[in-house]
Amino acid sequence: MSLQFVIDASVALQWVVPEATSPVADRLLGYRLLAPDVLMGDLAQVLGAKVALGDLTAVEAATAAMALQGAEVELMPSRPLLADAVRLAAQLSHPAQDCLYLALAQGMQLVYVTANPALVRAVRGPHGGRLAGRVVLVHEVERFLR
Numbered sequence: 001m002s003l004q005f006v007i008d009a010s011v012a013l014q015w016v017v018p019e020a021t022s023p024v025a026d027r028l029l030g031y032r033l034l035a036p037d038v039l040m041g042d043l044a045q046v047l048g049a050k051v052a053l054g055d056l057t058a059v060e061a062a063t064a065a066m067a068l069q070g071a072e073v074e075l076m077p078s079r080p081l082l083a084d085a086v087r088l089a090a091q092l093s094h095p096a097q098d099c100l101y102l103a104l105a106q107g108m109q110l111v112y113v114t115a116n117p118a119l120v121r122a123v124r125g126p127h128g129g130r131l132a133g134r135v136v137l138v139h140e141v142e143r144f145l146r
Helices: 009-015 022-030 039-052 058-069 079-092 096-108 117-124 129-134 138-144
Strands: 004-007 032-036 073-076 111-114 135-137
Touching: 004 096, 009 022, 009 039, 009 058, 009 111, 009 138, 022 138, 032 096, 039 058, 039 073, 079 096, 096 111, 096 117, 096 129, 111 138, 117 129, 117 135, 129 135, 135 138
Parallel strands: 004 032, 004 111, 032 073, 111 135
Antiparallel strands: none
């Protein structure tokens, strides 16, 4: 079976808005990628914020959104993840939106790749327990890639 990863908007965004770890994020495109179906809403939120901050023009954001619509990411229903996400959010004192991705990774026994250092700190903190090995920052995923 080929490698599979759960990714979030912070990773997908790097495919269209260059960051320092974009080359690693690009390598993930060669693997099966999954995310809760909230991914598209999260991407819209981030792209809109980048326009508001002046980091992207409206045209650039729309172009990025169109490219992301075609990304090979399997969107999984978030409804079955809700209770686990709320439980994880309470356990980690972290936003439940991020915990939807974590709940998917935990339920499918996959590694969750993110560029969100606050989430990684929460998972690797005193309340993360066995979740610590389940979440990696983008630059750390290279150890899993062939």
